[in-house]
Amino acid sequence: xxxxxxxxxxxxxxxxxxxxxxxxxxxxxxxxxxxxxxxxxxxxxxxxxxxxxxxxxxxxxxxxxxxxxxxxxxxxxxxxxxxxxxxxxxxxxxxxxxxxxxxxxxxxxxxxxxxxxxxxxxxxxxxxxxxxxxxxxxxxxxxxxxxxxxxxxxxxxxxxxxxxxxxxxxxxxxxxxxxxxxxxxxxxxxxxxxxxxxxxxxxxxxxxxxxxxxxxxxxxxxxxxxxxxxxxxxxxxxxxxxxxxxxxxx
Amino acid sequence: xxxxxxxxxxxxxxxxxxxxxxxxxxxxxxxxxxxxxxxxxxxxxxxxxxxxxxxxxxxxxxxxxxxxxxxxxxxxxxxxxxxxxxxxxxxxxxxxxxxxxxxxxxxxxxxxxxxxxxxxxxxxxxxxxxxxxxxxxxxxxxxxxxxxxxxxxxxxxxxxxxxxxxxxxxxxxxxxxxxxxxxxxxxxxxxxxxxxxxxxxxxxxxxxxxxxxxxxxxxxxxxxxxxxxxxxxxxxxxxxxxxxxxxxxxxxxxxxxxxxxxxxxxxxxxxxxxxxxxxxxxxxxxxxxxxxxxxxxxxxxxxxxxxxxxxxxxxxxxxxxxxxxxxxxxxxxxxxxxxxxxxxxxxxxxxxxxxxxxxxxxxxxxxxxxxxxxxxxxxxxxxxxxxxxxxxxxxxxxxxxxxxxxxxxxxxxxxxxxxxxxxxxxxxxxxxxxxxxx
Numbered sequence: 001x002x003x004x005x006x007x008x009x010x011x012x013x014x015x016x017x018x019x020x021x022x023x024x025x026x027x028x029x030x031x032x033x034x035x036x037x038x039x040x041x042x043x044x045x046x047x048x049x050x051x052x053x054x055x056x057x058x059x060x061x062x063x064x065x066x067x068x069x070x071x072x073x074x075x076x077x078x079x080x081x082x083x084x085x086x087x088x089x090x091x092x093x094x095x096x097x098x099x100x101x102x103x104x105x106x107x108x109x110x111x112x113x114x115x116x117x118x119x120x121x122x123x124x125x126x127x128x129x130x131x132x133x134x135x136x137x138x139x140x141x142x143x144x145x146x147x148x149x150x151x152x153x154x155x156x157x158x159x160x161x162x163x164x165x166x167x168x169x170x171x172x173x174x175x176x177x178x179x180x181x182x183x184x185x186x187x188x189x190x191x192x193x194x195x196x197x198x199x200x201x202x203x204x205x206x207x208x209x210x211x212x213x214x215x216x217x218x219x220x221x222x223x224x225x226x227x228x229x230x231x232x233x234x235x236x237x238x239x240x241x242x243x244x245x246x247x248x249x250x
Numbered sequence: 251x252x253x254x255x256x257x258x259x260x261x262x263x264x265x266x267x268x269x270x271x272x273x274x275x276x277x278x279x280x281x282x283x284x285x286x287x288x289x290x291x292x293x294x295x296x297x298x299x300x301x302x303x304x305x306x307x308x309x310x311x312x313x314x315x316x317x318x319x320x321x322x323x324x325x326x327x328x329x330x331x332x333x334x335x336x337x338x339x340x341x342x343x344x345x346x347x348x349x350x351x352x353x354x355x356x357x358x359x360x361x362x363x364x365x366x367x368x369x370x371x372x373x374x375x376x377x378x379x380x381x382x383x384x385x386x387x388x389x390x391x392x393x394x395x396x397x398x399x400x401x402x403x404x405x406x407x408x409x410x411x412x413x414x415x416x417x418x419x420x421x422x423x424x425x426x427x428x429x430x431x432x433x434x435x436x437x438x439x440x441x442x443x444x445x446x447x448x449x450x451x452x453x454x455x456x457x458x459x460x461x462x463x464x465x466x467x468x469x470x471x472x473x474x475x476x477x478x479x480x481x482x483x484x485x486x487x488x489x490x491x492x493x494x495x496x497x498x499x500x501x502x503x504x505x506x507x508x509x510x511x512x513x514x515x516x517x518x519x520x521x522x523x524x525x526x527x528x529x530x531x532x533x534x535x536x537x538x539x540x541x542x543x544x545x546x547x548x549x550x551x552x553x554x555x556x557x558x559x560x561x562x563x564x565x566x567x568x569x570x571x572x573x574x575x576x577x578x579x580x581x582x583x584x585x586x587x588x589x590x591x592x593x594x595x596x597x598x599x600x601x602x603x604x605x606x607x608x609x610x611x612x613x614x615x616x617x618x619x620x621x622x623x624x625x626x627x628x629x630x631x632x633x634x635x636x637x638x639x640x641x642x643x644x645x646x647x648x649x650x651x652x653x654x655x656x657x658x659x660x661x662x663x664x665x666x667x668x669x670x671x672x673x674x675x676x677x678x679x680x681x682x683x684x685x686x687x688x
Contacts, residue, residue, distance in 0.1 A: 016272075016316075027344075040275045044319055051320035051330070052344055191272045191316070200253050 005055055006030040007081040011064060011121060012091025014041040016190035017140060019048070020210035021088060026054040033077040035060045036091070056080070064091050064117040070124045083132055086217060087125055089118055089139045094192045100154045107154055114158035119165055126169060129178040137173070138181040138217050139166050143225065145184065146234045149250040163223075170222060179220045185209055186230040255311060258554055259300040260507075260561030261624045262653055264681060266305055268294060268313030274333060277317075277392060277424055281677075284310055285394050290679045293418045295362030296337060299369065300564045301653030303417050303682035312422060314364055320344065321425060328430035329387065334364030334423050339548075342540075346496045350430035351488065351540075353385040357596075359545050364423045369650040370415035370607040372600070374464035374486070374544070379431075380603030381610055383414035389426035394677035398424075403606065412673040414607030417649060419674045419683055435492025438464070438543040440536045441485050444529040448479030448579050455483070455599045463487045464543075466598050470522040471582060471591035471620055472515075479582050481597065482529045486543055499541055503551040511558040511623035515589050522594060557623045563653050565636060566611075566619035568600060569645035574616035577643035581618060581636055588632045595620035608666040611648045619651070629654050649682060660686040 008025050010018050013034035022032065026049040036042050039061045046057040058080040062073050077084065095110035118139065129135055144152055145159035163182050170180040187198045188209050209226045216224040225231040240248070254265030269284045269291075271277050284291045287310075294304055294311035305311075317335035324330070325348040332341065338352060339359035345351060356371040365371075370383040379385070388402035391409060399421065401410040413420040441458075445451050451467055459465045462485035469481035547553050554562070569577040578597070585591050595618060602614040622628055633654050640647065646663030647655045661667055671687060 041273055044274060044321075047321050048319035051323035051332075191270060194270050197253075203253075 007033075007083055007085045009033045009035070009077050009081065009084050009087040011035045011087075011089045012140075014038060014045050015090045015092070016192070016206040017185060017188060017209055017213070018088060018090035019045050020206040021090075021213050022049055022054075023052055023207075024210055024214045025086070026050075026052040029053050029055050031056045031081055033058045033060065033080050035062050035064075035073060035077075037061065037063050064121065065112050067117070067120045070120055074124050074128060078128070083135070084125075084128065085135050087129075087135070087137050088217075089121055089125075089137075091117070092140065092192070095152070095154050097150075097152045097154055110154060111158050114155060115161045118162050122165065122169060126173065129173055130176055132178070133176045134178065136179045136181065136217050136220070137169075138183060138213070140183045140185065141166070143184045143186050143230050143234055147237050147245070147250075151250060179217075181217050181221055182223045183213055183216070183226060184223065184230065184234075185226045186233070255294060255297055255313065257301055257304050257653075258298050259563055259624075259653060260554060260557070260559075261563055262302055262305075262681070263561065264302070264305050264309055266294065266309050266311045268311055270313050270316055271335070271424075272316045274317065274424055277312075277422065281312065281392065281394055281422065284312060285677045290677050292678055292680050293334075293364060293368070293422045295335060295365035295368075296360055298358055298361045298365060300651040301649075301682065302685065303369070303649050303652065303680055304365075305681040307679040307681055307684045314362065314422070314424070317424060322427075323348075325350070328432060329427060330430060331425060331427040332363055333425050334362060334367075334389075336363050337361065338363070338366065343496050345430055346433075346436050346540075347494050349432055349434070349494055351433045351436075353429065353431040354379050354382045355544055356382075357545065358548055359541075360548060363426050363428070364418075367414055367423055367426055368416055368418045370605055370610045371650070372612050374466045374598065376603075376612055377459050377465065377599060377601035378463060378603075380601065381415075381605040381607065381612060383605045383607045383610065384603065385429050385431075386414065386606075387427040387429055389413070389423050391421035392424055393421040393675040409673060411606055411608050412670050414605065415609040415611070416607070416670055416673075417609070417680060417683065419670065419678050419680065421675045421678070433488045433494075435489040436495050436540050437489040437492040438486040438538045438540055439489045440538055440543065441533050442482060442529060442536060443533040444480070444482045444526060444531055446480050447477065448575060448582070451479060451481065451483065451597060452575050458483070458485050459599055461485075466596060468525070468594040469582065469597045469618075470526050471585050471595040472519045472522055472589070473526075474583070474586045478579060478586065479597075480526055481594075482526065486538070489537065495539070497539060497541070499539075499549055501549055501551050504553055504555040507555040508558050511560070511562070512556045513592070513623050518591065518593065525594065557621070560624040562621050562623050563628060563633075564619060564621050564651040565633065566617065566648040566651040567636070567640045567645050568611065568613055568615050568617040568648070569640060569643045570613060570615040573643035573645075574599075577639055577645065578616055578618060580639045584635050584639065585620070585632070590622055590628070590632060592621035608670055609649070609664050611646070611650070613646070615645070619648075652682065655686065657686045657688070 014036040042059045093113045100107040141163045142159040144156040145163045166182045212226040288308040292306035314335040317333035322331040328350045391399045464486040600612040
């Protein structure tokens, strides 16, 4: 049952969800090109993947907000991998909504982390995938994208822009045989959500979410809620009429 | 993590605030931060210690669970190096397909690597492999305000010995290197037979233990009179023929904590009787996947919740071989008379292999473990009686399971405690340690 080694590019490779996905691909012997801001953390992640069966792991230090650095990263990635079978964009930050309501620079910085940097990366990646005419592109959005809630609408609007962008990209790349998956995780127990008081019953482990993501990408699912029950929750939340919704404190 | 952390028995109830440790290179700064703000702390793995040994005196723990990466794995020699928060289940998931298994495993695979060392855990093969600490090649220890100390039998042997079974007090074990054991298949070949009383247990154990890797017995702790100590004896070996499968069974879960314990005399005695009767009176060969053989209770997530909001205590003691049969009889009679106890007690003969650890629990003799729903009568009436029997027999209790032993009993049973205290990182303190040494 030996399948060809997968070539995987991950942006934001040290995030909890991304490294949990990478562990699953590693057991199949995949080759990785891992991108993140912090090279020490990349090295720790790479060691873990190699011990789990990854064949080759190449590391690249880059801040996703440094848009001028994207083409260089792509060049290095193609030199290392030859082609990209799976690209996962997983970087992001969870803004302090209250602080962002008072500080426009902070707000725009957070918007850049979660949205404009993603659009910039997708521009470069889409061109590559258009040339390749094969492969899968997966982007981590969020359930927060589905509705602007008072508690985190800056994050939500950034992810909403990403989701809509991906929907368009999906239609564009479908014609050349490239699949795009928009991933919408719910509450996941990661360093990003540490310190938030999230309902324990809804809190998922990164490994659990990763299993669903890896399967969803393989099955070419267009929009993937993870865990699956969030599809139902968000269906209910989306159907709350605006006059009622604006009175709630979600 | 903002949800409070507890020990597995949910007693004593001291909610712990977990300070997440995610990256090895950030750990010293996180330690500085927590200890600076709260004066002392304690590493906390996955909360599988039963009593108060995993609870910090300050209720502020270093939550190590996210440190779950492998650092190096050599599948030709079976030596792996991993961060301390990786669980034994996660180690098995990568090791089994490569033909390796944990040389020693406790009754849950949800304990962490760091926790397995800090409690020097043992398993059904103690009589042939000793404790977990015997298979540890080395580990990194972080003491507050000091550079990392790499401990092995040759480097810093004093800290190596003190940290194995050292209850997380000598420093934070943040990675470890262990030697795995080769297997040809992940299945276990078993032989099961029930026994009518304690004398039969000791006869079976004397006859069968030496020839098998694993040996354990489940005892009906409510059986009285001539039936005292009746139970089911199970031996097992790694199969020579089979496959290397990591099959995770579908897990059940206790979704919430009922206000009162669901364990009562009627449910208990009916279950124990039925369990005994369902097992064969003649030796019966069988085959089992590794999960149900080693970790029957891991199938039910949060099983500790069935004991209700007040939680439960496990009583685990070991008694030296010369006094074992008499003492076990007395313990079981006392428990049956009190009419309290758990679904099945675990009886196991421990071997004579010395642990490198200073405060290791097992000794050559017999160990008994069982759970009790928490009540005040437990500590006022039943436990003092059991403690008297264990003390008179020259035995001791297991700190990893304990929430009640007296300081005097602890210091008598573990005379090396003073050496551990001398090597303790002054910034690390557990509720257990402050209870038994002060």
